[in-house]
Amino acid sequence: MPGLPYGFFEQDALSLARALxxxxxxxxxxxxxxxxxxxxxxxxxxxxxxxxxxxxxxAMFGPVGRAYVYRSYGMHWCFNVVCDAAEAGSAVLVRALEPLDGFDAMAARRGTRDPRLLCAGPGRLTQALGIDGEQDGLPVDTPPFELRPAAAPTAVSAGPRIGITKAVDAPWRFCLVGSRFLSRPARTAHG
DNA sequence: CGTTAGATCTCCT
DNA sequence: GGAGATCTAACGT
Structure with missing residues (x-):
């Protein structure tokens, strides 16, 4: 079965954010x-x-292809993929998933069976998957993690990032066009 | 639909 | 002491 493209994690953060x-x-x-x-x-x-x-x-300054897992606002965990062989300190924050595998486990950890509330948000998805600080620094493409290539080409939109107060205009948030499972609706530059 | 407060960890001043 | 890559419940419109 085909794996990820060669050098997948070595690309810059903008490219990897889109590729993920x-x-x-x-x-x-x-x-x-x-x-x-x-x-x-x-x-x-x-x-x-x-x-x-x-x-x-x-972990952001370590090898590419590893997880950077940090505690947010004292109580949530957020999951990133470290990348960019040319610029240490680059990573991609994974903000939302469309739930596909282990629905019951996710529902139990999240306390809801609403599929749109399981993994829509960085704190929610780590809770749903059971990711915490123990996974900081682990490779994201080998067990206990797995990262499978996209089944088909995807349409991706770009817009401003969420929840930050600096560099607020950089369009460095990427969304699957038409997805019902985003943390918030995609906003393009013109609306 | 909107806004607001509170939970409470890590880093900066 | 305060802000921050968040989330939830409560409450007003």
Missing amino acids: IGTELLFRGVGGRIVETEAYRADDAASHSFRGPTPRNR
């Missing part, structure tokens, strides 16, 4: 199709890596 849309992310067999991502780079004021390495963000 439509791929299928699983953790211990639970997960679904990635429908929403955001790119973060070391030269980007909104990125955790902008001010250099800290204990929290050290």
